[in-house]
Amino acid sequence: MQFTRIAWRNLKRNKVRTFIAILAITTVVVIVVFARGLMVGITDSSFKMYIDYMFGHVRITHEEYQIREALLSLDYTVFGFNEAGVEAMIGEIEELDKAEYVLPRIRFGAMASINDQLIRMIGVGIDPAREDQHGTLKDDIKAGRLPEMGNEILLGRGLLKKLGVETHDRITLMFSDTHQSLRGRTFEIVGVSEAGVAALDDRFFYLPIDTARDMLWLEEEATELFVFAAQTREADALKEEIDGLLTERGGNQYSTALWNKADPFVDFYYEVAKVMDLVYVLFIVMGAVVIISTLTMIVRERTSEIGMMAALGLRGRDIMKVFVLEGTFMGIIGSFLGAIIGGIITFYYSKAGIHVEDFAMLSKDLELIIEPVFYLAFNLENLIVSFALGVIVVTLSCLYPAYKAAKLEPVDALHYIEE
Amino acid sequence: MSLLELEDVKKIYGQGEIKVFALRGVDLEIEEGEFTTIFGPSGSGKTTLLNLIGALDKPTSGRVQLNGSSIGEMNKNQLALLRRQNIGFIFQSFNLIPVLTAYENVEFALKIAEKGENRKAKEKVENILSRVGLGDMLHRRPNQLSGGQNQRVAVARALVKEPKLVLADEPTANLDSEASKEVLEIMVRMNKELNTTFIFSTHDPMVMEYARRLLELKDGMICREERRE
Ligand SMILES: Nc1ncnc2c1ncn2[C@@H]1O[C@H](COP(=O)(O)OP(=O)(O)O)[C@@H](O)[C@H]1O
């Protein structure tokens, strides 16, 4: 109690110095909040579309499919364990701890000829019941509804324009089935979706998976299973569980891929995002250096006071307490301000997003399914963690100078003359 | 047994080539309730001697025994505890905690010395401060008090825990003669009223008139001893 009072009042002895130390802590904590918000934001919002539309957190395919993916091969499918059908397998996966839900897909190439122009597109067979419950496809529908049965399809907005059609129109598409024979089928457009990314909206259409199976001569199978965890960061654990299940159930022909490892660009981009971690750790180190030098300065200035306190009978650890408390107060004030300011900034950018024009161009060229906007993640956990991190690092930084103060010989300290 | 016993105490500063023989063999006994003045020119070893008596430092050789325990054998923490219970210090440069008021400075010393809460703490602190004539300046900080007033706070701080021994190293060196007189008179009075043992040092012959037992120090040795009433 006594030490707390002294430490608190000591803050006001050199107001400028205290202000600068607190400002440094605040700045570092703001950077930490921002960097962490950006990290989580990038994975949760920028990659969200890629995860939702293209991959899931973990994707299960036939081993061979991965190699031939660009060809949209229909020869290597997921056919369940022992070819017992994919539905039973989905059921088993959904039993897993980390698995929230599974979306089966059949992707295949298709074309349409409009005014002598050949338009290439990608058809996706979806399970209407599951998509209606989970996933983002239903949320991106701008007009109409999900295809539910028969020859109903949902088109991306861009594709709709390219084909020159509208909702409720009929359109005939061409595709080749598992026997490599070119066929045609006429569909009714029941909905329009818009994800906001050309790579999706200009090329994709969706139809019920049963219809896809029927027209492609497939049985109860899928080309891909997208498996979702409750949170992106649980993807690794989810993959492990699935791998375990595959081994156990004799599904060795299937392979699993983690969302951030499949596409080299996503992998690279994700690694770059992780550099943010390093950046903020560097800032923390810098902040710690500021605190250590500030406290060392304080200890030197108050050397004769330390001698006096020793003469009063304070032990080394009591003297340490006085200095560590002073630092901790700075840590608490600075980190609190940092968490508040950082919170305001991340909240703003979680709504407004950070638009990076170059990135938008790049992702368009690469036909990447990544949103060209970074949304920061705003959450209380980040603020609390950053605050705690600030206080802990500052307090730890104080230990060394305070220890040196405690180690001073009372006589030397008492008769210390400032140079 | 005396309160304080020194036996052939030597203190040598520095190792190797450059050695300073600050004390060259001091024998001394001080009884409870004595008011002792150590007189000597600058550099004669007064501060060194008081540091040893006050358990702030250990002798190079010889024995310093305070209240029955020998300080040479104690570790840093034990010395700290010995000081907090038994010794009050008054320094030349007032050395109060600048961020605490007069009241709080005195209270701090009391709380350090007495583990746990003392309901009479407030009473004690106010009492001792009014005894040194600062009853109406309890809530001033050191920078709002004069040098003499600061030194009186230091006296109160040294006395509040009712120590066996109060040590004052040239307590008047930074004061004008008026303030010096005040502080010395308070010390004499407290010695009489509370029967506290005082040892104070000075190089100022003017101050010597307050001495009742006088030890003269020269080149690290006691060269003269005198008792007056
Ligand atoms: N820490 C020290 N290191 C080296 N020499 C010291 C130290 N402290 C005091 N001395 C020397 O010891 C002698 C006695 O000093 P001191 O006890 O301070 O005398 P006084 O208080 O009477 O002026 C002096 O010569 C002084 O220079």
Ligand SMILES: [Mg+2]
């Ligand atoms: Mg001296």
